[in-house]
Amino acid sequence: MQIGPSSFMQEMQKLQGELSPSMGIEPQPLRQVGNTSGADFASLLANAVGHVNELQQSSSSLATRLDMGDTRVTLSDTVIAREKASVAFEATVQVRNKLVEAYKEIMSMPV
Template sequence: MEIKADSLYSQLQALASEANGGIGQSQPLVTNPSSQNFGDMLKEALDTVNSMGWESRDAQRAFEMGDPNLSMADVMITKEKAGIAFEATVQVRNKVLEAYKTIMNMPV
């Protein structure tokens, strides 16, 4: 299985847009990827995944406390979106570690 960085990045942006859909105007993670360094782009992506996790936890807690504005379906969708984003992040991490190990094992 081959993961393309551009397609993965666009999928992460789409997940972030969907997650922010009910909250207000969704903004892309990066307006021009070439104008930022990789570290900044990675930090923004991780912050987005982290905020999705916190939103999921807050929605669960609000539902448990009896918030009439939240349905079980809304809570489950929020939780699944956060789970998918986290799983995608773990897969990216695994690919980066695999690439690092391959590069480190190359003879010079």
């Protein structure tokens, strides 16, 4: 069975029509994705990595300021910044692992 973008959209619209407010579910309008080129994904990935880098630099800066005795920086702010950077980094590593796994799976497919 081949599922194309138009048949998928028709199926989603059909399902949207079956939803009723009495079910407690308000249908949301469907949005068309206009551009799905690889360049957008690359820029999105670059922005995400840049954001993780900013979080790590901010965390490092706060830790340095706390160590130097800056009274405007609290220990709780420093720990929170460190944890945010840690969570963002771990999420980035997990995304990378999933991308590598998907790449390996695609490369092992028979032609």
